[in-house]
Amino acid sequence: MTAPPPVRPPAEPATEKATGTPGRKPPSRLLAPLRQTGQLFALALAVARAIFRRPFQVREFIEQFWFVASVTILPAALVSIPFGAVIALQVGSLTEQLGAQSFTGGASVLAVIQQASPLIVALLIAGAAGSAICADLGSRKIREELDAMEVMGVSPVQRLVVPRVLATMFVAVLLNGLVSVVGTLGGYFFNVIMQGGTPGAYLASFSALAQLPDLYVGELKALIFGFIAGIVAAYRGLNPRGGPKGVGDAVNQSVVITFMLLFAVNMVLTAIYLQIVPPKGG
Template identity: 50%
Template sequence: MATSAASRTGSGASTTWARGYLHRHPGAALETVGRQVIMGGQALRYLVVDAAAGRFPFREFVRQAMFMVKTAYLPTIAVALPISATLSIQFGLLAGQVGATSLAGAAGGLAVIRQSAPLVTAMLLAAAVGSAICSDLGARTIREEIDAMEVMGVSALRRLVVPRLAAGILVAMALTGLSCFIGFLAGYLFNVYVQHGTPGSYLATFSSFATTGDLVLAMVKAAVFGTIVTVVACEKGLHTAGGPGGVANSVNAAVVASMILLMVVNVGFTELYTILFPRTTL
C-alpha cells in the first residue's frame, strides 16, 4: 500500500510538472524570440548610426572577423566538398535516368549556389562561431563583467554585440562565396572525372541557367543567416544564468535555436524567390 501511494504521488508530481512546463514553455519561447528581435533591431540601428558617426569599434570588428574566419573556413571547405559531390552524384543519376545527362551541370550548380552554399556556411557558423560567441559572452555575464560595463555607462550592445554582428554578416557572405566556388569546382571535377561527363557541356549548361539573381539570393541569404546566428548567440550569452552549467546550457540552446531558425528562414526565402522570380523554361 505504501509503495502504491508513493507511486501515485510520484505520478501526480510528474503530471503537474509536465502541465506546468507546457504552460510556461510557449511564454518563455515567445519572450526569448521577442528579446532576439529587439536586440537585432537595436544592433542594426546602432551599426548604421555608429558607422555614420565614426564611433564604430573597428578594432573589435576586425578581431572578431579574423576569429570567425579562422574558426569556420576549414570546416566550411571540408563540408562543402562532400555535399557538392553528393549532389553531383544524385543529379547525375537522375539526369541519366531521364536522358538529360547534359543538364547535370546546371542542376548541380544551381543547387550549390541557391541552397547548399549559404545553408552549409550558416550551419557551420552556428556550430563553430555561434557557440564560441555565446560561451564568451556567457562567461562574461556570470562573472558580472556585463553588469560592470553597464554601471560604468558602457553599452554592452554597442561595444560587444554590434561589432560581432557586422563581422558575422561579412564573414557569412565571404564564406558563402568560398563555398559556392568550392562546391562548383567539386561538382565539376566529380562529374568530369568520376561520372565521365563532358567538361564543355557542364560549363555551358551551368552558365546558361545560372543567373546573377541566384548569386544575389545566396548573398542575401548569407547576410540574413549571419545576422540570425550572431543575434541568437549574443542574446543567449547575455542572458546566461546559473554559473558554468548555465553557460553550457546557453551554448546548447543557441546552437539548436539557430539551426531551427536557419531551416525555417531558408524555406521562406526559397518559396518567396520561386514566387517572385519564376522560371518559365528549363
Template identity: 50%
Template sequence: MSAETPPALKPLVPLGGFFAMALDAVQAAFRRPFQWREAVLQAWFVVRVSLVPTVLVMLGFMLLVIFQVNLLLTDLGALDLSGGIAGIAAIQQIGPFVTVVVIAGAGGTAICADLGARTVREEIAAMEVLGIDPVQRLVVPRVLAMVVVGQVLNVIICAGGLVGGYFFSVYLQGATPGAFLDSIPLFTGIPELIVSQIKALVFSVIAALIACYRGLTVSGGSKGVGDAVNQAVVITITVLVPVSLTITLVQFAVL
C-alpha cells in the first residue's frame, strides 16, 4: 500500500514530474532512432504560426521603446546615442523575450493541444503498451523544433529591431544616420549577441518542455485540454520573467 502524498507536498508533485520528463528528454535526445521528420514538420509548423506575429509584436515594442527613449535623449541633447539604445533593447532584452513569448503562445499552445488530445484519446498509453517511448517519439522532436525556430527568429527579430529603430530614429525623430550606426557598438557587441542567443535557447527549451508536460498530463477530456493550453502559456510567461532576470544579472556580473 503506497503512502499518500502529504498535502503540503502535493504542489511539488507536478514540479517533480516536469523535471523527470525533462531528464528523460535529455537522455532520449541521444538515443536512436531520432525522429528527424517529425522535428522538421514541427519546426515548419511553429515558423508558420509564429513568424508574422513575432515580427509585428517586436516592431510594436521597439517603436514604443525607441520613441520614449529618444524623447528623453533629445531633451538631454544625446539623440545620437539612440542606436546604442536600440541595440540594447532589440538584442539584449526585447528580442529573445518577445520571440519566445510569441512562439510559446502560438506554437506552444498547438503542441500542448496536440499532445493533450493524444493523451485524452489514450494514444500515449497505447504507445507505452507497444514499447514506444512517448518522450523520445513526441517530446524530443518538438523541443528541438522550438529551439531551432527560437534561435532563427531571435536573429531575425534582433536585426529587424535595429532596422526599425534606425528608420524611426533617423526619419521620424531626426537622429544622424552615421551617429546612430556608430553608437550601436558602444553598447552592444558580440558578447551581448551571444547572451541573446543563449536566452532564446533557454527560453525555447523551457517553453517547449512546459507545453509538452502539460499536454502529456492532461485529464478531464476536452475541457482538460483547453485548461492545459491556457495553463501552459501562463506558466511559461511566469517562469520566463525570473529566468530572464537571472540571466541578465549573471551577464552583468560576468561581462
C-alpha cells in the first residue's frame, strides 16, 4: 500500500507574514508621539539631576558657551533693531489714533522686554546653536561613539549633554539683556525720528508703566527657553534614525519642535505672570 500524501498546513495570512507573529496586530503609530514626548521629559529630568553631579565638565562647558555665544550674539543684536522698530512704529500709530501718544514708550518697551526679546534669543539659539548641537551629537551616535562611552562607564548625558544645555541657558540669559537694550534703543530712535515723538514723553511713559518684575520675567523666560532649545537639540541628536540622512532630518525636526514648544510655553508663562504680578499702578 502506498502512504497517503502529507497534509500541508494552510497558508498564513498576509498580516501574519508581515508582523511575524500570528494573531498580533502591528503597533499603532498613534503611540509614537506619546512615547517620544515621554523620552524627551525623561532626558530633561536626567539632565536636571546630572547638573548637580560631579565631576562637572568645566572645559566642555566653556567651549560650548563660547561657541553658542559666538554664533548668536551678532545676529541677535542685528535682529533686535528691526523688532524694536516695528513694535514702536505699530504701537505709536495705534496710540496716535487713540490720542494716547504719551504711552508709546511704555507699551513698546514692555512688549520688547517681556515678549520679543526672550523669543528672539531662543529662536536664534535653536536655529544656529541648537542645530549644530543636534548634528554633533547625531554624528557621534551614528559613529557609535556614545555607545563606546557607555561601555567605558562614561555617561553621555553628563559628559556631553549637560555642558551644552547649560551653555544655551546662560547664553540665553545674557543675550536677553543685550537684545532688550538694543531693541529698546531701536524703538526709541524710530519713534522719535520717524513718528515725531518726544524723548521726554517716551522715557516718562516707560518709567511710569514698567517695573522690575517685567525684566525678571523676561530673564526667566530666556532661561527656560534656552533649556528647552538645548534639551530638544540633544534629544534629537541622541536619537537619529538611519545614517547621515537621519541626522539631517533630526536637525530639521529639532528646530521645528523647539519653535512650537517656545510659543506654547511663552503663552503659558505670560498668562501666569499676568495673573500673579499686577500691573504698575493697578
